[in-house]
Amino acid sequence: MKNTFTLVVTLIVAQFSFGQLVINELDCDTSTQESNIDTQEFIELKSNTSNFSLDGYVLVFFNGSENGMNSSYLTIDLDGYVTDVNGLFLIGSDQVSPFPQLLIPVNTIQNGADAVALYQGNWDDFPDGTLATIHNLVDVLMYDTDDDDDIDMINIFNKHPNFTSLQQISEGSKDNTNSIQLNNNGTYSVKTPTPRQLNDGSGVQLNGINISIAQNQYTEGESFNITFTTEQNVTSTLSFNILLHNGTFNDSDFTGNTSLTIPTGQNNTSTTITLDDDVEDEGDEVAKIRFDNLPAEYLKLNNNIEIRVVDNDFFVAPFGTPLNPTFGTVNSTQPTTYYNNLDGLSGANLRQALQNIIANPAVVRAQTYADVIGILKEADQNPANSNQVWLVYLEEGRAKLDFQTTSNNSGKWNREHTFPRSLGGFGDIEADEIANGKDIFWATKADSLRHANSDAHALRAADGPENSSRSNQHYGQYIGPTGNQGSFYGDVARSVLYLDIRYNGLQVVNGYPSITGQMGDLETLLNWHRNDPPDDYEMNRNNVVYTWQFNRNPFIDQPDLVEYIWGNRVGQTWSQPLSIKKNKLLNVQLYPNPASGTVFIKGLKSSAHVEVFSIESRKIKTFKSKNNKPLELDMPNGIYLIKITSEGKQIVKKLIVSSSK
Structure with a gap:
């Protein structure tokens, strides 16, 4: 039966009510x-x-x-x-x-x-x-x-x-x-709840004391006040100490009085804390304000008050973010012979040879799902601020400290599976919650589908609410949050295509299938791959994951492989480029950007083939350009991808059309 209560209901229950x-x-x-x-x-x-x-x-x-x-x-x-x-x-x-x-x-x-x-x-x-x-x-x-x-x-x-x-x-x-x-x-x-009070209202009435601060985030070099207030005036001098240290934040990171007194007849005191402005990049830290030796007759109304200490000595990488990509600065760290066994192969033989490399059970390592947190902090580090990760769909940085640890994902980042677990049929496994570090790992092979759960090539740092919004949608159904610039399109395409090769039981197909192990949309992903080529950020990411898993995403190192397996060169024989470091990108500029309707291409040495795509990779227009001749776009306001091909090279630029008309 159900027991229904209105205001106060009592039930006679025989138990140890008067026990110790x-x-x-x-x-x-x-x-x-x-x-x-x-x-x-x-x-x-x-x-x-x-x-x-x-x-x-x-x-x-x-x-x-x-x-x-x-x-x-x-x-x-x-x-x-x-x-x-x-x-x-x-x-x-x-x-x-x-x-x-x-x-x-x-x-x-x-x-x-x-x-x-x-x-x-x-x-x-x-x-x-x-x-x-x-x-x-x-x-x-x-x-x-x-x-x-x-x-x-x-x-x-x-x-x-x-x-x-x-x-x-x-x-x-x-x-x-x-x-x-x-x-x-x-x-x-x-x-009504009565925590730390006897339920009948009797007993010693404790004087509560509260900690208050003006805000919860400060930057190195700043000062802030901490105020302590009791509910009633103290009847005798109250002396107590506070602590701020927490993790890597210690007494060397601040100055200020931590021994405090509230005089008799008063109810508050305060102290000023100054954060040390050092020259070391320690990363953002969290100080925890808490009582140390508060007398027993006082009740802590709050405690462990967290303050974010922002480190202003963050590192800026020599390469750009996905929103402002650079190319050719970060070189692949693949061994020179890594892809040699692919030469001269085509079709199913090429696919199998590629799997033999990236799923080699004698070489490749699988880490735990908990280890992925540390991998992402390194692999998805924001090039513009080393104390942040780059959020894949939101296209912005977020403090590494803001990793989601509870059910509340607001303002937090977490691990996004580009190939959703519910679509792939894999999930957490035993010991996945333990972060062991690089040197403790599982042996893995192509049939180890369970390890897809923690494969860092297919996991990205993502905003918690946006991760929830994406849910298990196929790409094409999901194209990112409103107003995004599509900087992640090629990245996620190469991520799920990698999984197709890496694990038996996973497949990227056309459409939006409901069959476990299948994911779409292949046509969308191929277009995303073509129109958003690997940049320095993605190459750096590939290099970092390689130090953990001992395998690489081949479609970042050798993007043309996608065409030989799924695209317009299926059945043709693969031949590895002579130099993996050769820059095949055009060195041209597209201006003005934003544009009102007319744009120019600076740096062309010969004629160029220009294709205009929507942000969803739908081709809209095609132009021929020569000698910096103006291109009359005549398109609605929005964000577009401009693919420029010339001299056997190509580059994709993002263009914002913003007309004042």
């Missing part, structure tokens, strides 16, 4: 106004004496869903912790106020029908997937958010001889603002 330690309060479903992510959820324990040691206790969360099968999904080891002066111990995220004594990530506690149980034991007694048990059980709370009762879970815990008539308690409907609170007589009430 009980589950005092649970809030499983409280989100902030600006998101539907449960940032305010918490669980509170209560001991019958103050400052009670929690050594020897563990808190275990059980999933009562059909898939969860009443097994554990989170275990918290309580060794080393003690309850406060009121006997309370609060567990929650750093978004909960007052600040918890033990932190867990936001959105961790499931909404139910589930259970949380307190045991005497060790953390390793409850690996993930452990079936709910009454062995060494101290207390249990079964709960939901207006879900049907989990009879199997109830029956498991009712077998304990000290528990009778256990019921599943509802916190309220989804997205409620309630918590489940234990009453002194062993019943439960559902009402």
Whole structure:
């Protein structure tokens, strides 16, 4: 049955309500106004004496869903912790106020029908997937958010001889603002949450203290104030210390007073912190402002306040971003004989020989999905700022620090599979969540489709929300966010074409198939490849991934191979160019850009064939040009691709048409 509550409802539940330690309060479903992510959820324990040691206790969360099968999904080891002066111990995220004594990530506690149980034991007694048990059980709370009762879970815990008539308690409907609170007589009430306060309003009233700053980001060399304010004036001088160090950010990175005092009868103090402006590129860092030795009679209303410290000593690469590409600056690091076995081959033989190179089980390495984060920070580094990654679809930089680690992807970047996992039929595998570094890897071969999940040639740094917008759409269905300049078109085309060769079971085809292992649209991708040739950014990326995986994307090194396998030279015999470093790009300029309707090509030594494409790679017009003769475009405002071919060379330029008419 469901248990429905209005304002306050009590249920008689026989359990260890007056034992040494009980589950005092649970809030499983409280989100902030600006998101539907449960940032305010918490669980509170209560001991019958103050400052009670929690050594020897563990808190275990059980999933009562059909898939969860009443097994554990989170275990918290309580060794080393003690309850406060009121006997309370609060567990929650750093978004909960007052600040918890033990932190867990936001959105961790499931909404139910589930259970949380307190045991005497060790953390390793409850690996993930452990079936709910009454062995060494101290207390249990079964709960939901207006879900049907989990009879199997109830029956498991009712077998304990000290528990009778256990019921599943509802916190309220989804997205409620309630918590489940234990009453002194062993019943439960559902009402407004009271973290770090006794549920009956008794006990020692603690004076809360808050940390405040003007903003959450500063650049090296800047100063900022930190203000500390108590809820009531202090009755005696309050002295405390603060810490700011976190990871690579340490005491050498700032100056300022970290020992503070609030005089008797007052309620605030502040300090000024100055960030050291050094000449070393340490990358952006995060300082964490937190209390060090706050007296027990004071309550931290917040803590671990993060400040982004932007390093102004970032490195600028000698090559351009995909929006402002350069060519010929970055050379391929492929061995001179890397593609020799392709010479003289065509058709299926050429395809197989290419797979033999990039999927060679004696050479090629597969890394974990967690390792890909580090690979992307290096391979997708923004050429204009070494402290950022370049976002593939959004076509801009974002701080490397802003990698998505929770369910909230706003303002974050994550790993985008150019060949979506749901289309390819691959996903996370065992140990994929462990970042081992370059020297620990899996052996892999063409049949190791599972390793496509972490193949860095097919993964890109992407804006979190835009990654979600792309979802599992085929290219052609998805052409990027509104207003994009298509700087990623050729890159993603070569990425998925690489996967077609690298793994048996993956194929790029025409159209938008619904067959697992197939992806489209081949015609679109061929056009993208032709009209957005490999630039220095992509070559550098290929070189970086090669240091990890010991294989390369051949369509970046040898872009003409695409035509011999899928394009206009299928069946013809491949012959490797004499020099992989020879620049086959025209050295010409297209101006003005933006243009109102007339453009010129500067630097032509002979006649040129000029093709105009839409940003979706649809050919619109063709021109012949000679001696810098003006081209009258007569096209609507927008972004276009201009392909110029002359002297056996070619180049693709992006042109913005912006008429004032």
